[in-house]
Amino acid sequence: MASVTENPPPAVKNPAKVEDKPAGEGSAESSESKGASKKQAKKDAMKAEKLRRKQEEASAAAAAAASKETEADPLAGNYGDVPMEELQSKAISGRIWIEVGLLDSKLANGTVLIRGVAQTMRGVGKKMAFLVVRQFTATVQCVLTTDELVSTQMVKYATSLSRESIVDVEGVVTVPTEPIKGTTQQVEIQVRKLYCINRAVPNLPINIEDAARSEEEIKEAEKTGEKLVRVNQDTRLNNRVLDLRTPANQAIFRLQCSVENIFRDFLRSEDFVGIHTPKLIAGASEGGASVFKLDYKGQPACLAQSPQLYKQMVICAGFGRVFEVGPVFRAEDSYTHRHLCEFVGLDVEMEIKEHYFEVLDIVDRLFVTMFDYLNDKCKKLLDAINRQFPFKPLKYLRKTLRLTFEEGVKMLKEAGVEVDPFGDLNTEAERQLGRLVLEKYETEFYILHRYPLAVRPFYTMPCPDNPLYSNSFDVFIRGEEIISGAQRVNIADLLTSRAEACGIDVSTISAYVNSFRYGACPHGGFGVGLERVVMLFCGLSNIRQTSLFPRDPQRLVP
Amino acid sequence: MASVTENPPPAVKNPAKVEDKPAGEGSAESSESKGASKKQAKKDAMKAEKLRRKQEEASAAAAAAASKETEADPLAGNYGDVPMEELQSKAISGRIWIEVGLLDSKLANGTVLIRGVAQTMRGVGKKMAFLVVRQFTATVQCVLTTDELVSTQMVKYATSLSRESIVDVEGVVTVPTEPIKGTTQQVEIQVRKLYCINRAVPNLPINIEDAARSEEEIKEAEKTGEKLVRVNQDTRLNNRVLDLRTPANQAIFRLQCSVENIFRDFLRSEDFVGIHTPKLIAGASEGGASVFKLDYKGQPACLAQSPQLYKQMVICAGFGRVFEVGPVFRAEDSYTHRHLCEFVGLDVEMEIKEHYFEVLDIVDRLFVTMFDYLNDKCKKLLDAINRQFPFKPLKYLRKTLRLTFEEGVKMLKEAGVEVDPFGDLNTEAERQLGRLVLEKYETEFYILHRYPLAVRPFYTMPCPDNPLYSNSFDVFIRGEEIISGAQRVNIADLLTSRAEACGIDVSTISAYVNSFRYGACPHGGFGVGLERVVMLFCGLSNIRQTSLFPRDPQRLVP
Structure with a gap:
């Protein structure tokens, strides 16, 4: 089942550092009105569009800055944003991607290539990062640790990805000694290569984590005084493409x-x-x-x-x-x-x-x-x-x-x-x-x-x-x-x-x-x-x- | 596969003798206009309705006359129109119907019960009749010959059925010595019982035989001077429920x-x-x-x-x-x-x-x-x-x-x-x-x-x-x-x-x-x-x- 990349990876450009601001309660907790009025919807749309443009400008600036850093990295070919022309059916590399849901301990020590959604990314100092990648209902933890193939710039690149961006991850399957709580798959991928196929805007209207939360969880948290985001139905349906990803x-x-x-x-x-x-x-x-x-x-x-x-x-x-x-x-x-x-x-x-x-x-x-x-x-x-x-x-x-x-x-x-x-x-x-x-x-x-x-x-x-x-x-x-x-x-x-x-x-x-x-x-x-x-x-x-x-x-x- | 009727058949009423007038060229050969005008359609509908009522009155009168004849028949229970109340989910008899398409020589000498459409009926003198019954794409020939179970009135009843009426036929499967040309199934049913479940109006807008004819057949016939009915597309689509039966x-x-x-x-x-x-x-x-x-x-x-x-x-x-x-x-x-x-x-x-x-x-x-x-x-x-x-x-x-x-x-x-x-x-x-x-x-x-x-x-x-x-x-x-x-x-x-x-x-x-x-x-x-x-x-x-x-x-x- 393990697949090995034999052909060269696609060219990459402009790895961008972007602040990942998860959607706050404000954006998700819209009132449960029976369908907002048309006028309001238009107003909201204009507001969202304005915000989006602002964010994208900031993102582009950050990307330009990060790009400079990358230029100095001899391992820069192992990560980065795949340029559009590479995704326009330019060539067939013969590489084989494996489904996240099929990753298990039988694949241990094999090199695999997956494509999925960057669900969460977390840096630990400058030398380590965790990236949870989701495909359909399955999730897997991908680990970046600086070594001869992984640079600190690459770790930084990983943590800079915006949530829900599409990524290709190539790496070696390992089986951790303790069960992994946050993901469906009980193996990890030690990342060797990481490419972003398509970037999500930095601020999503709803966070998948919030949308995936059970009512029970929210109520349990309330008992301890913690207020978790509850995404109401209208917000879900207004942003159905995201909501459907839970x-x-x-x-x-x-x-x-x-x-x-x-x-x-x-x-x-x-x-x-x-x-x-x-x-x-x-x-x-x-x-x-x-x-x-x-x-x-x-x-x-x-x-x-x-x-x-x-x-x-x-x-x-x-x-x-x-x-x-x-x-x-x-x-x-x-x-x-x-x-x-x-x-x-x-x-x-x-x-x-x-x-x-x-x-x-x-x-x-x-x-x-x-x-x-x-x-x-x-x-x-x-x-x-x-x-x-x-x-x-x-x-x-x-x-x-x-x-x-x-x-x-x-x-x-x-x-x-x-x-x-x-x-x-x-x-x-x-x-x-x-x-x-x-x-x-x-x-x-x-x-x-x-x-x-x-x-x-x-x-x-x-x-x-x-x-x-x-x-x-x-x-x-x-x-x-x-x-x-x-x-x-x-x-x-x-x-x-x-x-x-x-x-x-x-x-x-x-x-x-x-x-x-x-x-x-x-x-x-x-x-x-x-x-x-x-x-x-x-x-x-x-x-x-x-x-x-x-x-x-x-x-x-x- | 053969199924035998063990329970008594349903009660029957008013076997009716009806003239079977096949649809002539007139009704089928409507002009290939690109959709008749609405007015014309309404006019046609009214005309058709008038004709229908007239036919049904005639049919009812004929049925009443035939009913008298049947009263004198001691075998009257073996045939006739099934009254509506019997078809309103009155009882479950346990009888088993076999599909016409499954009738073959392996069933020879077995008694079978079929339900299908009375496609054509043809009397030979007063003592014999042939009835072709169709179900989906399959057809079978059913034969009535007067004997101790089949009366002359029953033979008359069979020939009086209107084309496309729904019938139940019970009888014994026989294998004729020569291949049967007109039907898909290569066996015959020697009819013992014949009930009409639902009568078609005597004059159909199109005949299934006409609608099922190939262009080749029509042209072949033309060579010999015979003019067969060609049902054009608008007529077909106007009467799609019949057209779809080919x-x-x-x-x-x-x-x-x-x-x-x-x-x-x-x-x-x-x-x-x-x-x-x-x-x-x-x-x-x-x-x-x-x-x-x-x-x-x-x-x-x-x-x-x-x-x-x-x-x-x-x-x-x-x-x-x-x-x-x-x-x-x-x-x-x-x-x-x-x-x-x-x-x-x-x-x-x-x-x-x-x-x-x-x-x-x-x-x-x-x-x-x-x-x-x-x-x-x-x-x-x-x-x-x-x-x-x-x-x-x-x-x-x-x-x-x-x-x-x-x-x-x-x-x-x-x-x-x-x-x-x-x-x-x-x-x-x-x-x-x-x-x-x-x-x-x-x-x-x-x-x-x-x-x-x-x-x-x-x-x-x-x-x-x-x-x-x-x-x-x-x-x-x-x-x-x-x-x-x-x-x-x-x-x-x-x-x-x-x-x-x-x-x-x-x-x-x-x-x-x-x-x-x-x-x-x-x-x-x-x-x-x-x-x-x-x-x-x-x-x-x-x-x-x-x-x-x-x-x-x-x-x-x-």
């Missing part, structure tokens, strides 16, 4: 990718076909006010609130079983911890032979498979999330519990919570039911089915024995809804009358309704929010944590 | 799913992380006029023309290698065979150590892997497409050819085609170069790189040795561009000046530009259009054939 965030989005992969792989193994339906549609999607409208070449159009109508049409087109992963747009004015204006929908639609339980069987096996996989194969990621946002593993059964809506209402009633037996459950009732289910059945993942028809969309199939109920279901994780599904009406005339009864202008969805006139199988399906699955599986408190660049009614940038 | 279309979208799967699986195996970036964005995406604008809660917003800026920001956030599959929106007024207003983008972005050839290596291996897989594992799908749309297998090399733009210009010049050495190639020049490359290198898949900087987007990295060229590339299949990619500028100040030079208001993309101030690795990537890959791999002539519900400047429905 180990927890690196893990969250890798886990999210795994959730999607398991979703797809499971469904592929069950003969589902992956499809893509249009997001630009005529009419009003599934009705309701919460659609984003736009002008489509002179025609009124809107963004799909879900692939619902189109995935059903693909079933009518004879594809048997389909799934889609794609963006879903909701112009709702929701400011909750679990609503976004744009999220990733995981959608499934399938022919059923006799019963919507065939859909529930897929839900059941898909999610048990998913949870098992996440727990078994994604331990490192879960650990990284857990360190900043502690959570207990999700409790779920091998065979997912199915309760009818009536049973749920009864459980709530017995616990003293009165709910409308033909109304919907509100968020609080859902939470309470979740607690009751956990107590009684020892699971935090369950299916509630046979919802009242009145609270479900027009395309939901009524129950055969009682038209006040429907062949529909919701699925809950930790007391919160993550999946909605149902058997659909596959008879055009019933669909028309149901749409009319729900106040929908049928002429706007005629292409959809007519699809059921050409021979349409009984079918059903469900939709899941990818961000919610990750949020609730990991017990996170806000859906903005599981969206790379979240969109809510007040956030469109970055 | 074997070629069933295969095209299954193949498309495979292309996406290979794309994802290959990249996952190379440590790429799948991401989802927002489609609702502030500003003007990458600039230019071809964006869909909308109002986002009072803020001006637009739909992402590509995940370009965001996928780069995710690289700045330290994810190393990422990919995204998602919709891409272009409000261009393009009416060509290869442009859509909404398509599925396959996007890749990755850190590079030294050279954009690292990106080309991924392109090379990814696509060779993909083509190999499609040719090896998707033969049946390719055959189904080939039957309607004949094409020659794509010629590609084990190691993908790389030519510089300069070399391409030189080849064209030597062939007598003068092009601007610092301009872009137009579609015709690209085609010609494709022909020259095929002739000289025997490949229809190649990479052209080092494009003139002036014709590439502002974020493209200039070449180190000549700033008139750039570290960029396009990839071609059969003379048409399918991939665009490059090394990107990862230095904020250069990015700013390049954007300004390209006339872009930098303040609209400040979040993007600033991402490069916090330490940004050299990186590059590329984007591919999913629909184009499938279209060009299969030598199809129009991109609308590879989009489930295509969107062009005049088509927003269905």
Whole structure:
């Protein structure tokens, strides 16, 4: 695994000494206002730009000064800033870089080359420096000690790097006698060469260390009178590119990718076909006010609130079983911890032979498979999330519990919570039911089915024995809804009358309704929010944590 | 594999005799106007609706008459229309349906149950009928012959089914002595029970047989004076749910799913992380006029023309290698065979150590892997497409050819085609170069790189040795561009000046530009259009054939 540099290193220029001023509380502790006003944002941007220019001027001056020092160093070729032209695909050296996460004691005494982020740098006198280099979720300590290959100027250069700059480090792997606390990798690199590939500005809007701190840590410190920086959510989201560099965030989005992969792989193994339906549609999607409208070449159009109508049409087109992963747009004015204006929908639609339980069987096996996989194969990621946002593993059964809506209402009633037996459950009732289910059945993942028809969309199939109920279901994780599904009406005339009864202008969805006139199988399906699955599986408190660049009614940038 | 019905079949009602009038030329041969006017569409819809109601009334009357006949039949329980309440998830019988595509001689003499589409029905006197049942791309012949279990009324019922109705057929598998020409499966089913699950309207807007016909077949028939129905593209797209039922279309979208799967699986195996970036964005995406604008809660917003800026920001956030599959929106007024207003983008972005050839290596291996897989594992799908749309297998090399733009210009010049050495190639020049490359290198898949900087987007990295060229590339299949990619500028100040030079208001993309101030690795990537890959791999002539519900400047429905 160890790789040795055989070719000459790139030319270097202007090693610069820069004061590394970590971001203070001031910059990170912006007020938790619900989205700063546009004017304020502009003002802030101008202020930041001004500061930036000032810092860069200072930095350039310092670099010029340092450059002079370096000129006098016969070992100057071993370190320095790589000039831009060297990074413009000038040549292929044949050198091999090893991932930081792969560094271990098996590589002891080997020479390795890594590229990563200079996370922290600390000088000890003039003859020694420590540099922690990060790549993805892994970190390693790099040590510079003056000797025949490492000059004092080189040590100074290392300590002068600005945090988050990209560096190439070449050196020899050593295994320290005592465990290393501050890094993930339990080896050190004795640095031989150190080049800066890309410099970060000296003052970052947020420090990764601050952003990576757990609430617990902050509170522990408070007890001893120490005030650690707490980076609030707006500051994080305003500087998302930095915020995403924390180990927890690196893990969250890798886990999210795994959730999607398991979703797809499971469904592929069950003969589902992956499809893509249009997001630009005529009419009003599934009705309701919460659609984003736009002008489509002179025609009124809107963004799909879900692939619902189109995935059903693909079933009518004879594809048997389909799934889609794609963006879903909701112009709702929701400011909750679990609503976004744009999220990733995981959608499934399938022919059923006799019963919507065939859909529930897929839900059941898909999610048990998913949870098992996440727990078994994604331990490192879960650990990284857990360190900043502690959570207990999700409790779920091998065979997912199915309760009818009536049973749920009864459980709530017995616990003293009165709910409308033909109304919907509100968020609080859902939470309470979740607690009751956990107590009684020892699971935090369950299916509630046979919802009242009145609270479900027009395309939901009524129950055969009682038209006040429907062949529909919701699925809950930790007391919160993550999946909605149902058997659909596959008879055009019933669909028309149901749409009319729900106040929908049928002429706007005629292409959809007519699809059921050409021979349409009984079918059903469900939709899941990818961000919610990750949020609730990991017990996170806000859906903005599981969206790379979240969109809510007040956030469109970055 | 054979499954036997053990439980009683569902109750049946009102077997209806309906005249099966196949759609004539009139309905299918609508003029190839570039999208009918809205008024005309409404008129057509009203006319169709009127016709439908008339037909359904006639159908109901016929059904009532037929119902009387059936009442007198002691074998009436073996056939008939399944009443709606039976299909509302009333009960689970435990019966097992087998897929039509799995029916073969190993099942001979076994009783099987299938669900599929009644594609064609043909009576032979009063005592015999043939019913071809289709599921996905497979078809099987079902035979009814009067005996102690099959009444003459049942035979009549079978011939009275409307085409494309959904049916359950139970019967015994037999192997005929001669090969069966009209179906994919080489066995027959001797029908014992026949139930209609969902009736299609008697007059379909297009016949699947007509829609599935190859141009060759039509021309062959013309030679003998026979005029077969040719379903034009607008008629197909107006009735896409029916059009998609042809074997070629069933295969095209299954193949498309495979292309996406290979794309994802290959990249996952190379440590790429799948991401989802927002489609609702502030500003003007990458600039230019071809964006869909909308109002986002009072803020001006637009739909992402590509995940370009965001996928780069995710690289700045330290994810190393990422990919995204998602919709891409272009409000261009393009009416060509290869442009859509909404398509599925396959996007890749990755850190590079030294050279954009690292990106080309991924392109090379990814696509060779993909083509190999499609040719090896998707033969049946390719055959189904080939039957309607004949094409020659794509010629590609084990190691993908790389030519510089300069070399391409030189080849064209030597062939007598003068092009601007610092301009872009137009579609015709690209085609010609494709022909020259095929002739000289025997490949229809190649990479052209080092494009003139002036014709590439502002974020493209200039070449180190000549700033008139750039570290960029396009990839071609059969003379048409399918991939665009490059090394990107990862230095904020250069990015700013390049954007300004390209006339872009930098303040609209400040979040993007600033991402490069916090330490940004050299990186590059590329984007591919999913629909184009499938279209060009299969030598199809129009991109609308590879989009489930295509969107062009005049088509927003269905």
